[in-house]
Amino acid sequence: MIASGAVFTAFLTLSKLQSAHFDPGFLAFWRTAIALVITLPIIFQQGLGIMRIQQPGMVFLRSLFGTMGFILSFYAVSDAVGLPLSEFNAISFSRAMFITIIAALFLGETVGWHRWGATLAGFIGVLVMTQPQTGVSVGTLLALGAAVCMAGAIALVKSLSRLHRPMTLLIWANLLSSVLLLPLAIWKWPAVAPSWQDWSLIGLMGLCGAVGQYLYIRGMSIGDVSFLSPIDYLRLPMAALVDWLLFHLLPGPWTWVGTAIIIAATFYITYREHRLRARVVAPPL
Secondary structure (H helix, E strand, O other), X not given: OHHHHHXXXXXXXXXXXXXXXXXXXXXXXXXXHHHHHHHHXXXXXXXXXXXXXXXXXXXHHHHHHHHHHHHHHHHHOOOOOOOOHHHHHHHHOOHHHHHHHHHHHOOOOOOOHHHHHHHHHHHHHHHHHHOHHHOOOHHHHHHHHHHHHHHHHHHHHHHHOOOOOHXXXXXXXXXXXXXXXXXXXXXXXXXXXXXHHHHHHHHHHHHHHHHHHHHHHHHHHHOOHHHHHHHHHHXXXXXXXXXXXXXXXXXXXXXXXXXXXXXXXXXXXXHHHHHHHHHHHOOOO
């Protein structure tokens, strides 16, 4: 999980640096296309059976949410919009709150007052962080939109994983996202052909995105979620360090206060659900 946070920070940093020369839509396509290429050996090894799905509509909807999340994320941290990486990461933590709402309204999950209370606290944290009374920036709106879309994708993965293998969902996510983003990439194709140095950095960016995703899934699959989830918040100080060293920016005090509220609410509900599951699994005395 620590390695995942570091690699994702490198991915966002490369995305922001490359966005000074290329449109974020062009970069978003290559992020998913490179990830798809990396998964091709798995398809060749295990055969086309790994791509068999039972809910194509839901799989497409999950990919649509993920694709929109990618696009909004790339534009939010782009050089033109200028949202600091640390603020983007802080806002992205709110997706846990959106997952609760989506699961309750659209997936029929039962949500108790503990989770609703944590969700309300999380939204208070978002309000503290974004300070809407002073005006919300375009970057903040894009980051919030990305958090909503990623929450939808994650919620659908939780539902789809009951009938599909994680690798199957990952392959289809990258395949469909590449198809959906291709028209945007063609439209935003740079007038001046990228140099081999540019392609190297774009390739490294895509590789970091794919490796970070794999490390996150791998970490969650072999460790205790209640212990590992808070480690994901290390992305904030990592991104703040990059902002300070490369872009000479630091988050304001309200960003830290709002982030602390979101992290506390998320950690509470994660720990509580872990305890509840432990009681159900524990054998009777």
